[in-house]
Amino acid sequence: MTSFDSSPTLTAWRTLLAIAVVFVMLTTTGWTAVRPQRSDEPRTVALASWAKGSIAGRALPPADAQPFRLAHFFAMLTAAQRIRLADKYPLVVGNLNGAPVTLRYRANRLALVQARTVEQQRVHDSRLSPDGRAEAVRRMDRFRSMLADGRHFLAFDPSGRGRAAEVFGDLDRAERVSVVVPGVDTNLLTLERTGVKTNAAPVGMAKSLYAAERSARPGVRTAVIAWADYTAPAGIGMDAALGNLARRGAVRLDALVGSLPGIAPVSLFCHSYGSVLCGVAARGLPARVSDIAVAGSPGMRVDNAAQLHTRANVWAMRDHDDWIEDVPNLEVAGLGHGADPVDPGFGARIAAAGDAVGHSGYFEPGTESLGNFAAIGVGTYGSVTCAQADSACHERISGDETV
Numbered sequence: 543m544t545s546f547d548s549s550p551t552l553t554a555w556r557t558l559l560a561i562a563v564v565f566v567m568l569t570t571t572g573w574t575a576v577r578p579q580r581s582d583e584p585r586t587v588a589l590a591s592w593a594k595g596s597i598a599g600r601a602l603p604p605a606d607a608q609p610f611r612l613a614h615f616f617a618m619l620t621a622a623q624r625i626r627l628a629d630k631y632p633l634v635v636g637n638l639n640g641a642p643v644t645l646r647y648r649a650n651r652l653a654l655v656q657a658r659t660v661e662q663q664r665v666h667d668s669r670l671s672p673d674g675r676a677e678a679v680r681r682m683d684r685f686r687s688m689l690a691d692g693r694h695f696l697a698f699d700p701s702g703r704g705r706a707a708e709v710f711g712d713l714d715r716a717e718r719v720s721v722v723v724p725g726v727d728t729n730l731l732t733l734e735r736t737g738v739k740t741n742a743a744p745v746g747m748a749k750s751l752y753a754a755e756r757s758a759r760p761g762v763r764t765a766v767i768a769w770a771d772y773t774a775p776a777g778i779g780m781d782a783a784l785g786n787l788a789r790r791g792a793v794r795l796d797a798l799v800g801s802l803p804g805i806a807p808v809s810l811f812c813h814s815y816g817s818v819l820c821g822v823a824a825r826g827l828p829a830r831v832s833d834i835a836v837a838g839s840p841g842m843r844v845d846n847a848a849q850l851h852t853r854a855n856v857w858a859m860r861d862h863d864d865w866i867e868d869v870p871n872l873e874v875a876g877l878g879h880g881a882d883p884v885d886p887g888f889g890a891r892i893a894a895a896g897d898a899v900g901h902s903g904y905f906e907p908g909t910e911s912l913g914n915f916a917a918i919g920v921g922t923y924g925s926v927t928c929a930q931a932d933s934a935c936h937e938r939i940s941g942d943e944t945v
Contacts, residue, residue, distance in 0.1 A: 583701035584657070588633035595631065597623055605634055609801035612640030632656065637697050639801035643713050650695040657700040658685035684730055696798075697771040704730030705772065707798070708745055710752040711765030719806050720755065720766045720919040722748045722905075723795065725814030725838075728774035742902035744768040750905045751811065754916035759943075762920055769798065775815055788815070788843070792823035800828050807941070809833040809919045810854075813904060814866065817842055817883070824850040832941060833857060833918050837895065837904040837911065838866045841880040847889035855939060857918060858883035858890040859911055859929065861898035884931070891939075892932035893918075 595602045603615050616624055624642070628635045628649040635641055636649035661682035665675055681700075688695065688706070697707035713719065724744040734745035741750045748768035755764045772791030799808055808831045812820035820834055821842025827834075834850070835857035836842065847856045860867060883890050895911035898904045904911040910927060917925040921943035928935035936942070 584660075585633045585637075585699045585701045588631055592631050592634040597627060602627075605638060607640075609640035609797070612638050613801075616641055616645070628652070633699065636695070637699060639797050643696065643709075643803055646696055647694045647709075650698040651689065653698050653700075654685050654689050654695070657698075658682055658689065660700075661685065680731055684733065687734065696767065699771075700730065703773070703776070705770060706730060706733055707771040708733075708748065708768045709765060710748055710768070712763060713765045713767075714803050715763055716765035716804065716806050717763045718755070718765075718920050719802060719804075719808045720748075720751060720764065721769050721795075721799065721808065721810050722751060722766065723769050723810060723812040723816035723820055724774070725816045726775045728770045728772075729776075730770075733768075733770055739902070741905045741907070744770045747811075747813070747905040750907055750912060751915055751919065754907070754912050755919045758913075758916040758922060758925070759920040764920060766919075767798075769795070771798065772819065788819040788822045791819040792826065795819060795823045796826040799831060802830075805830060807832040807921065809835065811915055811919070812836045812839070814838045814840065814901065821850060821880075824852040824854070827852060827854070829853060832921070835859070835893070835915060835918050836883050836890075837898075837915075838864050838901045839883045840866055840869050842883055843880050845881050846887070847883075855918075855923075856883075856890040857893050857914075857926075857935075858888070859893045859895035859898075859904070859914065860884045861895045861900060861903065861911065864898070864901045866901055884929070886931050891926075891935035892929040893935055894927045894929045 589605055592602055592605055597619065603612060619627075624645055625648070628645050629652060632649040632653035636646050636653050638646070661678045664670060664678035665682060667675070670678065694709045695706055696709050696713070697705060699705045722744060724747065728744060732743060735743040740746040745768045748766045752764065752766040755766065772794050773787055774791070775787055802808065810820050810831065810833065812834065813836075817836035817839035818841065820836060821844060824834060824842075831852070831854045833855045834852065837859050839858060839860070842850065844850055850856060881888050884892055886892065893911075893914040895904060895909075895914070897909050898911040899906050899909070903909065905915070906912060914926050917923065921941055923936045923939050923942040926936045
């Protein structure tokens with residue numbers, strides 16, 4: 543199906559179909575709009591304390607200050623002072639864009655220890671329902687896993703359903719940086735999975751991409767971020783059909799990319815609803831973003847790639863048995879996410895994904911889709927295999943580092 547067919551009858555039919563899909567969402571899943579954080583959530587409490595704090599007789603900067611201002615603030619502190627702040631305000635320092643990366647790792651590890659302790663206490667709280675205790679057990683297990691040796695978190699917030707961002711590789715010294723932006727049902731409990739769905743979760747996606755990039759160009763230092771640091775829609779409900787959460791997430795993604803250390807090119811790999819977020823974020827991204835690659839996309843909230851207003855190369859792929867193909871690609875009164883990125887008329891470079899495993903299988907090791915992602919991530923564009931609809935997807939592209 544295509545968003546560029548000019549037939550009035552077809553357009554009307556697809557509009558009615560989109561409205562019908564939304565009606566089904568409403569009647570079967572309900573309104574899943576995210577509620578505001580409570581005032582007693584851990585990070586809310588930590589931010590209030592930070593706002594009143596000081597170091598060496600100086601007030602602390604606003605937690606939402608521009609990254610360059612925060613970077614300057616931390617640069618003016620001694621190592622001991624930086625550590626003191628991380629240890630006193632881990633849920634703040636661990637999420638400050640502009641704070642040193644290794645300091646954020648330290649702060650988030652401490653915040654994870656504290657969050658695990660809270661859940662350990664909740665497990666034995668007789669006031670909790672059986673379901674509440676079961677959730678506490680799941681969260682405690684998740685935090686224990688996240689505290690394993692060698693793991694590094696650039697962001698962590700246990701509030702509500704939770705958010706996090708994990709880094710693979712040396713982010714400070716990386717020559718190429720990739721950011722994986724996942725879709726619906728992304729939260730702390732779905733951050734990672736085991737078994738056959740390992741590579742369908744954000745951490746599995748990022749680990750798989752990191753290994754593939756290192757294999758594609760062993761001599762290049764790469765880093766990959768599993769970015770689950772936004773509030774994603776819970777299920778295929780109204781939030782998934784609207785752009786509100788994508789807009790809020792885009793602000794967070796722009797802030798992350800704008801604060802990454804160094805000058806290495808950055809590639810975004812956006813899956814499902816994550817591609818909606820990347821589409822909204824595109825115009826605000828810094829020039830160092832070289833590529834925006836989407837897979838299984840319901841749309842990027844534009845009619846064509848030019849409307850993204852980005853200098854980055856825009857790539858799109860979809861597996862032949864991905865159910866997202868049946869989602870109407872249009873926008874009606876804010877519902878839906880616009881044109882299909884794999885439609886040749888959209889203007890993206892269409893990469894092949896013939897052996898991906900359905901909607902959640904684009905990051906499976908050995909697949910053509912992952913191989914193409916890795917080639918994009920390390921800049922060897924000539925190695926990308928194009929879809930039949932765009933047999934020259936890697937032509938007329940700058941920055942090709944094929945070796």
